Amino acid sequence: MRKPCCDKENINKGAWSKQEDQKLIDYIQVHGEGCWRSIPKAAGLHRCGKSCRMRWLNYLRPGIKRGIFAEDEEDLIIKLHALLGNRWSLIAGRLPGRTDNEVKNYWNSHIRRKLIKMGIDPNSHKPHQSFPRPHVSSADHQGASTSESINNNKVPFFNSRGSAATDHHKISFTKEETSIISSPPLNLDLTISLPSPVEENKNSDHESAKTCDVDIDLNC
DNA sequence: AAGTTGTCCAACCGCCGAAGA
DNA sequence: TTCTTCGGCGGTTGGACAACT
Numbered sequence: 001m002r003k004p005c006c007d008k009e010n011i012n013k014g015a016w017s018k019q020e021d022q023k024l025i026d027y028i029q030v031h032g033e034g035c036w037r038s039i040p041k042a043a044g045l046h047r048c049g050k051s052c053r054m055r056w057l058n059y060l061r062p063g064i065k066r067g068i069f070a071e072d073e074e075d076l077i078i079k080l081h082a083l084l085g086n087r088w089s090l091i092a093g094r095l096p097g098r099t100d101n102e103v104k105n106y107w108n109s110h111i112r113r114k115l116i117k118m119g120i121d122p123n124s125h126k127p128h129q130s131f132p133r134p135h136v137s138s139a140d141h142q143g144a145s146t147s148e149s150i151n152n153n154k155v156p157f158f159n160s161r162g163s164a165a166t167d168h169h170k171i172s173f174t175k176e177e178t179s180i181i182s183s184p185p186l187n188l189d190l191t192i193s194l195p196s197p198v199e200e201n202k203n204s205d206h207e208s209a210k211t212c213d214v215d216i217d218l219n220c
Numbered sequence: 221a222a223g224t225t226g227t228c229c230a231a232c233c234g235c236c237g238a239a240g241a
Numbered sequence: 242t243t244c245t246t247c248g249g250c251g252g253t254t255g256g257a258c259a260a261c262t
């Protein structure tokens with residue numbers, strides 16, 4: 001039996017009060033982030049260390065962007081989810097100021113539903129077999145790349161507005177992410193363009209770099 | 221106006237992997 | 242090598258509020 005992360009006695013639960021927030025902010029501003037287990041006691045909070053960490057990282061940390069997601073953020077979440085699955089921390093890492101919790105909530109409450117409505121399986125990002133395919137008029141998928149990807153039996157990325165995405169995101173991935181993307185079980189049906197010779201040279205100059213750039217052709 | 225249902229989102233829970241003893 | 246501790250992550254819950262009947 002695993003020990004609880006903290007003593008359940010004398011531990012506050014539920015919403016944080018302003019005083020608690022202030023205590024945590026004050027403590028971290030002075031001492032910095034550190035041993036979360038010891039922070040509650042040191043800061044005079046009757047909270048679990050994990051709870052303090054969650055509160056700080058998701059709400060109190062400077063630079064947190066609150067409020068509704070922009071269209072491009074939403075589109076990026078969909079695309080990243082298609083690539084990474086439910087790796088909310090990785091996805092959030094690509095959205096400056098957004099937290100994994102927020103991205104996860106937004107996915108579950110908005111995007112998931114929207115995709116289902118569109119007849120797209122939110123897990124596989126492919127048209128759901130039990131759903132009727134959304135009717136797409138010929139005007140809806142103009143552009144060679146869209147029909148091309150369909151002809152190539154590739155599943156187009158749909159953006160959050162119900163149309164095929166037409167932008168061209170350049171996304172930089174860490175080595176870990178790249179290995180996730182390229183691992184066989186994930187059939188992600190990506191169209192990845194080859195780097196230009198200039199970029200190739202640039203990359204070879206920085207072989208030790210921790211990230212590599214993958215141009216994902218999201219034109220559908 | 222009151223009751224019911226749906227939605228949102230902050231917070232909790234439990235599991236996992238890394239690090240250290 | 243094994244055990245313990247801790248931080249981090251993703252899934253889930255439950256309260257607050259809005260929309261609907």
